[in-house]
Amino acid sequence: MLRNRAVDCLVAGFVVMLLSCKSFTFAAESDLSCLRSIKKSFQDPNKYLTSWDFSSRSEGAICRFIGIICWHPDENSVLSINLSNMGLKGQFPTGIKNCTSLTGLDLSFNQISGEIPTNVGSIVPFATTLDLSSNKFTGRIPKSIANISYLNVLKLDHNQLSGQIPPELSLLGRLREFSVASNLLIGAVPKFGGKLGNKADMYANNTGLCGGPLKPCSSTSDKLR
């Protein structure tokens, strides 16, 4: 009977060990698949992402990847991704949602096309910086960006975004830098408060924005959806 109990203890201990190992590497596996999906999503003519070598299984290997900053040097948990000005083409990689501790995403100055995913708010829920500026994004600005409540910096300028700016963006209470300049946007601008202020250059060079620091939204055509 004592031997049975000892075996039970051993098995329990083994299972606990397995489970704890699994939960630790789950986060690491998740970040690995996030970066794999980025590499897969983009055409990379300048071969920056080619240097991303997934063959090493050591913890912290991805921390040495170009464009990647980790939370800790010896753990595969991505803090921020900066792929600015790398000549990347393709679409927004939705696999980024697997970088569950991501706070910074900078894809600016590339040739990324297609739409910003409507559920971007659940792809990068903890972003404090989201910079998609100077690309070829089309379609609308997703309302779900308003759910990225810790955003300090939101740059969407120099794209081909159309439609209205979601008024819900005014709920972003930590926003201190915002730009949608040089797009194809129309309609009333959000009623931002607090740190952002109300500067016209945030909205410059669009099709028909009004309100705030711009001309008032008086005519009915400004209120078109």
Added chain:
Amino acid sequence: MRSNEMGRLKLVFSDVFSFLCLIFVMGFVLRVSANGEGDALNAFKLSLVDPNNALESWNSLLMNPCTWFHITCDGNDSVVRVDLGNANLSGKLVPQLDQLKNLRYLELYSNNISGTIPKRFGNLKNLESLDLYSNSLSGPIPDTLGKLTKLTTLRLNNNSLSGTIPMSLTTVPLQLLDLSNNLLTGVIPVNGSFSLFTPISFANNRLRNSPSAPPPQRTDTPRTSSVPPYI
């Protein structure tokens, strides 16, 4: 005979005198060169248990610690980095480490260091990175860390730190903060540099969750939140 003995006595006397002069001068030279920084690090070594002999090269008889392993100095032989991450160390931190006036990086992560974070660490005016994560530290985060005007990285996660997060830290130009996996209580600051930090930095504590931002002035749009009250 007498004059010979006198002569020999004079010779011995002068030899002893020269020897004592030498000792005095040597002592003086060594004292000037053997800086307080080596003494501080030696006090640290005495406070630590070092089964892997990471500190074997830390010889207190040397003029300065700049040749010691895990120590980096600048061009003036002043310590700028202590790199002892993952060194299987236990024991305690010592307040004398504040004598490292030019220290920029204090990397003591992933060890088994216990005890508290010395208040005197607030004197490390040039510190840019303080990494004490993954140890067995307890007690509070000293509010004196608010004096570290150059600190950009603060990682104290995975310890047993208790008490509240000092408000003084919001004036420190932090870019990377990790306080997760501790026993911290109270409110999470959201102002100053803390505007940059999300629940990830504070997870697994006993902190009262604050809303991500002050409630908006307008009341026409209801604000729904599924964020839990405690993190």
